[in-house]
Amino acid sequence: MRYDLAIIGGGLAGTATAYYAARAGARVILLERRDVNLGASGSNAGSIHAQIPFDPFRHLGADWARHYSEVLPLFIESIGLWAGLEDELGGDLGFVAKGGLMVAGSEHEMEMLREKSAIEQAQGLQIDLWDADDLAERAPFLTAGFPGGAFCPIEGKADPFRIAPLFLKRARAAGAALRRNAPVTAIAREPGGFAVTAGGETVHVARVVNAAGAHAAEVAQLVGVHVPIEAHAIQVCVTEKRPPLLPWLLYFTSEKLTLKQAIEGGFLIGGGWPARMRGGPVVDHRSVLRNLALAQRLVPGLGEVQIVRSWAAMVNGTPDWRPVLGEVPQVPGFFLNLFPWMGFTAGPAVSRAIAALALGQAPEVDLAPFSL
Structure with a gap:
């Protein structure tokens, strides 16, 4: 069978692209090298972000932030979609958007x-600036003495274990095919599209979406593209x-931290602290201790709370933090998500938006600023 679209990567990006493309009537095949949601999509802390992260702002400056801020409309649009996904997909995603508070560690x-x-x-x-009195009144769970913070009312959390599997379930209901344990080893141009070899099988497709996350550079190299x-x-x-203690x-600002309390009561503590590599990512106790101390x-109330579980995962990054999205100019029909x-x-x-582009339709958000 010939497919309209092959999507490489079974995380949130890949399963969501498969869902939107299949729902639009495309013949879709999703290729995953292991199993769905085993990478960053299912291993992150579930934060729904909208604010510009402070750590790169501190190190890269305001000019970088103005350039990076072009992604903010994407966050705003996406959080709007998140708010309706439970109804659309027919499942509980643990989505809550009560806001996010970035606490300043000093006057500077x-x-x-x-x-x-x-x-x-x-x-x-929307960003609301709070002073010390606001913190004392609205966030009494915080240690006293911080000078203020920035509150964004649309931020929140969702369950990373649920979203990609539910997107996949609905994509398959719409006709999408899935190949698990099918690492992509070759992508060759052919008349009308590409021949993609994955897990020992070659499939013929009109277009390809690379949504392989931390492995995306390896996939792009198969068509001679450096990402x-x-x-x-x-x-x-x-x-x-x-x-319940922490609603947001x-x-x-002073150190890397994301902290939130899940609906069932557990606290998720993260922020990008480094793990170690030993064959794959493994938890580094030094990062655990520093993260927990922070x-x-x-929040002094965490002092007696016990850790149940820690885990490590690979995530993808770019030097300027900006995404790489859309069709690769030198390889027509090959898209990056x-x-x-x-x-x-x-x-x-x-x-x-990527699904729309790959099917020759106009996307609802502008991805042009993020082209390779």
Whole structure:
């Protein structure tokens, strides 16, 4: 059988692209080298982001932030989709969007937050600046003495174990085929499209979407394309269940931190702390201790909470943090769906747009600024 579209990668980007393309009537095959949702999509901390991350802002500056801020409309559009996905896909995704608070660790960092928030607001993102009194009144669970923070009301969380499998289920119901344990080893041009060899089988397709995350550079090399994407090993912890304490996604300007409390009561503690590589990514206890100390520095109530589980995973990044999206100019019919670091948030809207582009339709969001 000949397919309209082969999608490489069984994470959120790949399964969502397969869903939107199959729903539009395309003949779709999804190729996954292992099994669905085993990479970053199913191993991240489930944060729904919209604010520009503070760590690169500190190191790369305001000019970088203004350039990076072109992604913010994608986040806004995608969070809007997230809000309706449970109804659309017919399943519980653990999606909650009560807001995200970025706490300033010093007066200087508060001033930097003010500068960053102006850049975000220029792209249509609502940011409310809180002073120390606001923190004391609205966030009494925080350690006293921080000068303020930036609150974004559309941020939140979702369950990374659920989203890609549910997208896949609905894609298959719409006719999409799936090949598990099928690493792609060759992509050759042929009349009318490509011959893609995966897991010992060759399939013939009109177009290809590379949504392989941390392995996307290897896939792109099969068609002679260099993609500036890197693989990073990072880790996350989750605690025992506790009564409700933290209503929002919480960040900190002085160190890397994302902290949130799941609906069932466990705290997810992350922020991009490095794991070790030993054959694959493994948890580094040094990062665990520093991450937990930082979480307790912000929220003293975590002091007696026990860690239940820690895990490590590979995520993808680009040097400038920007995504690489759309058709590769020198290889017509070959598309990239690569969103570093924040791909869990952006995945629904970006994948819907990539599916439209790959089927020759006009996408609902502009991906042109992110072309390779």
